[in-house]
Amino acid sequence: MGFFELQKRAKAQWLALEERTHIKIGTATCGRAAGALEVLQAFEEELFKRNLNVPIVQVGCIGLCYAEPLVIISKPQSYRILYPNVTPELVPRLVDGYIEGEDPCLELALGTLEIDERGFPSIPELPRFEYECRLILRNCGFIDPTNIYHYIANGGYSSLAKALNMEATEIIQEVLRSGLRGRGGAGFPTGIKWEHCYKAPGSVKYVICNADEGDPGAFMDRVILESDPQQVIEGMVIAGYTIGAQEGYIYIRAEYPLAIERVKKALKEAEEIGILGKNILESNFNFFISIIQGAGAFVSGEATALVEAMEGKRSEPRVRPPRLSEKGLWGSPTLLNNVKTFSYIPIIINKGSQEFASIGTEKSKGTAVFTLAGKVNYPGLTEVPMGTTLRRLVYDIAGGMKGGKKFKAVQIGGPSGGCIPESLLDIPIDYDSLQHAGSMMGSGGMIFMDEEDCAVDTARFFLDFTTKESCGKCTMCRLGTLQLLNLLEEICSGKAKIEDLDLLRDLAEDVKVGSLCGLGRSAPNPVLTTVRYFEEEYRAHILEKRCPALVCKDLIAFYILPEKCDRACEHCILVCPTKAIKGEKGEMKVIDQEKCSKCGTCLEVCPHEYQAVVKLSPLDKLPSGETKG
Numbered sequence: 001m002g003f004f005e006l007q008k009r010a011k012a013q014w015l016a017l018e019e020r021t022h023i024k025i026g027t028a029t030c031g032r033a034a035g036a037l038e039v040l041q042a043f044e045e046e047l048f049k050r051n052l053n054v055p056i057v058q059v060g061c062i063g064l065c066y067a068e069p070l071v072i073i074s075k076p077q078s079y080r081i082l083y084p085n086v087t088p089e090l091v092p093r094l095v096d097g098y099i100e101g102e103d104p105c106l107e108l109a110l111g112t113l114e115i116d117e118r119g120f121p122s123i124p125e126l127p128r129f130e131y132e133c134r135l136i137l138r139n140c141g142f143i144d145p146t147n148i149y150h151y152i153a154n155g156g157y158s159s160l161a162k163a164l165n166m167e168a169t170e171i172i173q174e175v176l177r178s179g180l181r182g183r184g185g186a187g188f189p190t191g192i193k194w195e196h197c198y199k200a201p202g203s204v205k206y207v208i209c210n211a212d213e214g215d216p217g218a219f220m221d222r223v224i225l226e227s228d229p230q231q232v233i234e235g236m237v238i239a240g241y242t243i244g245a246q247e248g249y250i251y252i253r254a255e256y257p258l259a260i261e262r263v264k265k266a267l268k269e270a271e272e273i274g275i276l277g278k279n280i281l282e283s284n285f286n287f288f289i290s291i292i293q294g295a296g297a298f299v300s301g302e303a304t305a306l307v308e309a310m311e312g313k314r315s316e317p318r319v320r321p322p323r324l325s326e327k328g329l330w331g332s333p334t335l336l337n338n339v340k341t342f343s344y345i346p347i348i349i350n351k352g353s354q355e356f357a358s359i360g361t362e363k364s365k366g367t368a369v370f371t372l373a374g375k376v377n378y379p380g381l382t383e384v385p386m387g388t389t390l391r392r393l394v395y396d397i398a399g400g401m402k403g404g405k406k407f408k409a410v411q412i413g414g415p416s417g418g419c420i421p422e423s424l425l426d427i428p429i430d431y432d433s434l435q436h437a438g439s440m441m442g443s444g445g446m447i448f449m450d451e452e453d454c455a456v457d458t459a460r461f462f463l464d465f466t467t468k469e470s471c472g473k474c475t476m477c478r479l480g481t482l483q484l485l486n487l488l489e490e491i492c493s494g495k496a497k498i499e500d501l502d503l504l505r506d507l508a509e510d511v512k513v514g515s516l517c518g519l520g521r522s523a524p525n526p527v528l529t530t531v532r533y534f535e536e537e538y539r540a541h542i543l544e545k546r547c548p549a550l551v552c553k554d555l556i557a558f559y560i561l562p563e564k565c566d567r568a569c570e571h572c573i574l575v576c577p578t579k580a581i582k583g584e585k586g587e588m589k590v591i592d593q594e595k596c597s598k599c600g601t602c603l604e605v606c607p608h609e610y611q612a613v614v615k616l617s618p619l620d621k622l623p624s625g626e627t628k629g
């Protein structure tokens with residue numbers, strides 16, 4: 001079947017849906033965790049009970065993870081309304097009000113879904129959409145990821161049809177002119193990588209999509225694969241045609257079962273209609289894609305280690321050169337990009353390199369997709385033009401810090417990224433600016449911290465992760481990160497000397513220079529940036545044996561204020577896991593510091609009207625001036 005026939009069929013199917021009342025429910029992983037499947041079942045039962053023939057479409061994630069379960073109710077000649085945090089109990093009200101009646105239930109609504117002047121989905125009631133530029137997130141949360149016709153009806157595979165009538169060198173030139181840089185790590189120019197692989201000698205070549213998303217707090221690739229997998233497949237097919245490959249692989253971690261399920265369905269659909277397999281779109285070009293499930297090792301995100309794993313070997317980085325584009329999978333030239341990079345390719349081919357290059361900064365073109373995690377009001381996913389400031393992300397898109405707390409830092413780029421402080425909130429987010437600040441773009445994960453987070457403990461947390469995930473192949477990463485971790489643990493426990501601060505800096509620089517792969521070379525970034533921007537906290541831990549944020553357990557203690565304790569209250573005694581709190585009913589409660597595990601449960605359960613439990617540094621005085629018991 002030719003592409004125009006496929007497009008005609010797809011648009012007819014999409015129009016048939018849009019011309020009738022229908023319901024869309026976000027059932028990506030974040031939606032399911034919030035109860036979306038229960039909401040789906042409630043809608044099905046309510047519609048059946050009322051004998052209403054209203055289609056329900058399962059879609060992916062819009063990126064407003066804080067609003068899940070998210071439901072969109074569309075009515076022809078009326079509004080498409082988004083309802084956040086829907087529960088099964090609210091379903092009858094929505095069916096009564098907006099499906100059967102004309103009441104839009106605005107008291108339950110988040111906003112209305114519209115298409116803005118740029119052609120992107122927008123929610124006018126949410127100011128954040130003014131600052132977003134949704135290229136690869138444009139379909140996420142609005143189309144059925146298991147229905148290829150939804151993707152085609154919204155412009156999908158028109159780029160492939162166009163590319164199949166272009167010379168490979170033309171496609172490479174378009175990618176080069178676009179300025180696209182790899183969205184999975186250091187930002188290597190995509191066009192140069194494609195050109196290397198195209199020119200590499202060899203009759204057998206491979207295309208690999210790296211979907212091994214292992215950074216704590218990062219879930220961009222998962223959302224894209226769960227919400228719009230066909231754009232990744234389209235990008236891979238164009239890549240295969242360009243470099244002369246006939247086989248492609250998506251390497252995805254096994255911890256993403258829903259993403260794997262939806263990608264499998266997408267691949268099957270593409271094969272059934274002639275987008276994949278033999279004689280793609282009657283062009284005599286053959287290309288096949290398979291899924292390989294990774295075991296979850298963080299180091300497998302490194303390109304050469306990923307290839308080693310695919311070959312059935314231990315996941316360890318290779319020494320380069322040769323590059324993968326020269327000698328990759330099974331010794332053949334291999335093109336490896338990540339999920340987001342492949343997703344941009346159809347946009348560049350369809351709209352042209354000039355339009356893509358008009359977005360972003362001089363050296364960082366296009367948009368960037370970030371996860372917003374940690375202590376912000378609106379965690380989720382966003383896509384913004386390169387060069388957007390951190391301040392805009394924190395306050396205009398993520399809604400500021402929870403509880404009105406003060407912003408302290410943001411960890412960008414995963415465990416191998418760096419902590420950016422409040423003083424740098426106005427720097428533009430692009431490859432070069434972040435690198436200058438000591439961080440990196442990485443995969444795009446962001447974890448926000450407030451005044452109650454400890455910079456030293458944050459560095460210790462991320463280094464603990466990278467130390468455990470080190471493959472152990474090179475000495476500097478295997479032993480260097482372990483020694484860094486030991487130093488940080490000494491500092492967090494108040495046992496370090498001031499000389500250890502210089503040792504920490506020197507060793508971090510040595511590990512950065514001496515490690516074999518990018519993961520080892522970037523592992524010290526959390527240490528170097530926190531020492532650079534929060535040195536006073538390190539000095540407080542070392543010299544004063546005090547954690548200013550009251551996080552490090554060895555440097556804090558919990559006490560009960562005599563003048564505030566209600567002697568009849570037993571809350572703290574009942575929940576203490578180590579039985580460290582003593583005092584009979586009617587008597588003053590006292591915490592035995594030898595038994596206290598510093599879990600903080602007593603602070604959480606102490607009634608707000610009393611607030612008798614306080615967390616202090618052992619050197620601090622009680623507010624009452626009394627001695628500590």
